[in-house]
Amino acid sequence: MSARMMWRCAATGAALVWVVSALVLGQARSVQPGDPLPGLTPPEFEEFRLGLDDFLEVETAEEGLGPAFNGTSCAACHNVPAVGGISPVAEVRAGRQMPDGSFAALDPGGESLFHLFSIPGHACQPTIPRDANVIVRRVPLPLFGAGLACAQSPKPVRIGVATSGGTTLPALVISQRKLDEKHGLKIEWVRLDQAALQKAFALRQFDVSFAEVASDLIRQRARGDKVKSVYAGIMANVYLLVKKDAPYKTIADLKGKKLGLYSLTSSSTAAIVRMVREKWKLELRKDFELVVAPPPVLAGLLQKGDIEGMINVDPLVLRLLESGNYRQILDADGEWQAQKGARLLVTTLAAWDDYAQKNPDEIRRLIRAYKEAVEIIGKDPQVYVSTGFIKDTPETVKLFHERFSKLYTGQWNQALIDSNRAVFDTAIEMGNLESVPADWYTFEYAN
Numbered sequence: 001m002s003a004r005m006m007w008r009c010a011a012t013g014a015a016l017v018w019v020v021s022a023l024v025l026g027q028a029r030s031v032q033p034g035d036p037l038p039g040l041t042p043p044e045f046e047e048f049r050l051g052l053d054d055f056l057e058v059e060t061a062e063e064g065l066g067p068a069f070n071g072t073s074c075a076a077c078h079n080v081p082a083v084g085g086i087s088p089v090a091e092v093r094a095g096r097q098m099p100d101g102s103f104a105a106l107d108p109g110g111e112s113l114f115h116l117f118s119i120p121g122h123a124c125q126p127t128i129p130r131d132a133n134v135i136v137r138r139v140p141l142p143l144f145g146a147g148l149a150c151a152q153s154p155k156p157v158r159i160g161v162a163t164s165g166g167t168t169l170p171a172l173v174i175s176q177r178k179l180d181e182k183h184g185l186k187i188e189w190v191r192l193d194q195a196a197l198q199k200a201f202a203l204r205q206f207d208v209s210f211a212e213v214a215s216d217l218i219r220q221r222a223r224g225d226k227v228k229s230v231y232a233g234i235m236a237n238v239y240l241l242v243k244k245d246a247p248y249k250t251i252a253d254l255k256g257k258k259l260g261l262y263s264l265t266s267s268s269t270a271a272i273v274r275m276v277r278e279k280w281k282l283e284l285r286k287d288f289e290l291v292v293a294p295p296p297v298l299a300g301l302l303q304k305g306d307i308e309g310m311i312n313v314d315p316l317v318l319r320l321l322e323s324g325n326y327r328q329i330l331d332a333d334g335e336w337q338a339q340k341g342a343r344l345l346v347t348t349l350a351a352w353d354d355y356a357q358k359n360p361d362e363i364r365r366l367i368r369a370y371k372e373a374v375e376i377i378g379k380d381p382q383v384y385v386s387t388g389f390i391k392d393t394p395e396t397v398k399l400f401h402e403r404f405s406k407l408y409t410g411q412w413n414q415a416l417i418d419s420n421r422a423v424f425d426t427a428i429e430m431g432n433l434e435s436v437p438a439d440w441y442t443f444e445y446a447n
């Protein structure tokens with residue numbers, strides 16, 4: 001046994017009691033640590049027996065022990081006051097603390113454990129390198145009842161996720177990298193297109209949504225539905241595109257011209273109204289000839305020259321830019337940052353209040369898994385292909401990475417909410433929102 005072997009979860013679980021012993025004190029013989037739980041079924045007892053066997057087994061070099069090792073059986077270290085317990089035998093871990101405070105492993109595999117013993121011949125006896133400046137000893141943890149935790153498989157969280165677009169990618173990464181398992185979650189994904197997804201969430205067909213449009217959630221909350229944003233989703237992926245050879249340099253140059261957009265009521269439109277007013281002193285709804293059509297239709301209109309510019313979303317915009325026939329003259333999120341100093345929020349992770357209150361750990365774990373997915377997306381351009389999100393050439397993957405990795409900020413704080421307040425105020429002024437309840441979001445689960 002070179003370090004810890006995989007060992008039967010159920011076995012020690014059933015086995016090692018002490019929590020329960022208090023409950024059965026009245027009985028003839030009290031249950032002691034290391035005993036099987038009272039009332040086990042025969043198969044459970046068999047698991048217990050097999051687990052105990054494994055735990056007590058003494059390994060030899062012929063069976064794969066070594067070349068370096070810490071102990072020849074689990075029970076060598078886990079044995080006080082009974083098998084499965086603790087002992088004074090300590091492991092040694094070592095590494096290096098860097099000047100910036102970060103920790104670096106000395107072993108290329110990232111391992112910090114240094115085995116104490118080696119098999120005869122001792123050619124492979126590990127020694128702690130000279131440049132280690134952190135050396136710690138750790139005593140064994142008692143494992144009584146550990147199997148009970150294993151036996152309790154988590155109950156599934158039902159999560160709604162869109163079938164395409166920027167909010168989909170973190171869900172794909174969570175599934176593909178098994179981040180749900182890693183964070184002790186069991187997820188049942190409900191995949192629907194964006195519009196159907198929002199309706200289904202409002203009808204409470206699932207408890208948590210990955211792709212709730214912030215302004216719609218606020219509207220829903222204002223109507224009395226007890227729903228809340230629990231974490232940031234994606235930032236705006238909204239751009240203004242013109243033909244490559246058109247003379248326009250900023251949105252102000254399109255004054256009086258036909259400008260396509262996909263919605264008058266979305267919050268990104270409210271944000272653009274606000275930015276155009278504050279920077280260029282123009283009113284989007286008066287100073288431009290607006291043409292409202294669904295995103296793919298707009299692309300056709302621009303191509304035919306029926307409109308001069310269009311406000312549209314990725315990945316559609318990205319695909320058009322790739323063709324080389326178009327130019328982007330405004331990035332809503334970038335412009336918002338320039339004007340307001342913070343990102344422009346579009347979607348959030350949302351949950352029904354009562355579900356979140358009853359299952360705060362599930363929501364916390366989910367946010368942790370989501371954060372990890374976001375980190376992976378930020379670092380690894382391969383996720384677009386490995387998750388099946390796109391199938392493309394390396395150049396396109398690069399473009400996706402440039403534009404998509406910045407959508408997921410992992411930021412969820414008061415500054416973000418405050419800077420987006422102006423969007424919602426503008427939506428109220430435009431008649432798209434009635435009010436903004438102060439409690440439409442919470443930071444409670446994000447830490």
Ligand code: HEC
Pocket residue numbers: 001003004005006007055070071072073074075076077078089090091138139140141143146
């Ligand atoms: C050389 C002593 C030693 C031996 C032998 C040993 N353990 Fe441990 N065990 C420890 C120490 C020390 C810790 C806690 C410190 C740590 O995690 O670094 C620990 C922690 C654990 C944990 C806690 C879970 C975790 O990783 O956080 C489990 C489970 C465990 N051991 C199982 C086993 C099993 C199964 C075996 C036999 C295959 C075994 N141990 C053999 C010393 C030992």
